[in-house]
Amino acid sequence: MKIGMVCYPTFGGSGVVATELGKALAKKGHEVHFITYNTPVRLGNFKPNIFYHEVRVSDYPLFDYPPYELVLASKMVEVARDHALDLLHVHYAIPHASAAITAKKILAEEGLKMPIITTLHGTDITLLGRDPSFEPVISYAINSSDAVTAVSNDLKNDTFKLFGVNRDIEVIPNFYCPSHYQITPNEEFRKQVAPEGQPIITHISNFRPVKRILDVIKIFSFISKELDVRLLLVGDGPERNAAEQLCKELGVEEKVTVLGKVKNPIEPLLVSDLFLLPSETESFGLVALEAMAAGVPVISSNTGGLPEVNRHGVSGTMRDVGDIEGMGKDGLKILSNPEVLATFKKSALSRAEEFRIDLVLPKYLALYKRIIE
């Protein structure tokens, strides 16, 4: 098959899922054309069967806002025509799905049939979707796609609740690639974060308010009153300064390492003992799955799609949003007893294995075949 893959090329989960899906499809011999404004972060070096088409918006002084969606639609038309694509798989409703619908119509005028598959990732529905200025376009793009998938049942239900959707949505969960985890943990790095072998608690995100990064610091502070632990913060975003400030106020800054953005979160995960994800909401929580795949138990909130990934008492624990004490106590329970920690680590990995790419990829392939036929 020849597949056009449209996504945000950034560190966000939707871009990661699209990129890893494209890489896996290319390995199976399919031709994958990424259409984005930058090389996707997780794409890595040259790979056979993978092509990249840059969407570049010229900076005309006339425009207050660059018309990205129009340039993207034109690029999709060009790539679909020149490479005889079989389908376009767009990740994230805005503006990718709506641009794809425009491209589909242009191609139809030329007698070319172009099926559009839209994958909803969460923030496009749960955050942007609540904004009435986006609602009509998101609903239209969802209803006009040839197939729509959501990364969790919770996101599927939210989509029906928030939009005038009159079509079926298939749930295809996110996945991880076990081969990426076959690397030796970096002991030098572990020592740098925890010089005396203290347990390492990790959080990775884009530090947006929805991630409740301040809860992460408070939970860590709660645990560190009883146990000698270290906190590793990976990522960057609007709440980073506030997080660093809170570390100072709570007197834990010496125990905290803030790494900033890293291309490969697996390295920090492989030296971690516990992962915190106390988000306000998560449609899936890809980073929780990545932590579990590295054998790291997860303490998360119990909202959105998180209960479809994390298993309370098995791969970690779940508490209500904002239950800092509950999450702190869970952390103490898991980290204070080496046997308990070892059991959680093993169970986190077994739970993650249910989301291996080789189990999820066939679902996308079956959908592609169905839609093309």
Ligand code: GMT
């Ligand atoms: O969580 C983010 O801020 C990034 C966002 C995105 O759009 O990439 O993540 C969303 O999609 C991920 C991949 O499907 C999910 O794992 C995340 O849970 C989801 N984020 C939210 O729902 C807040």
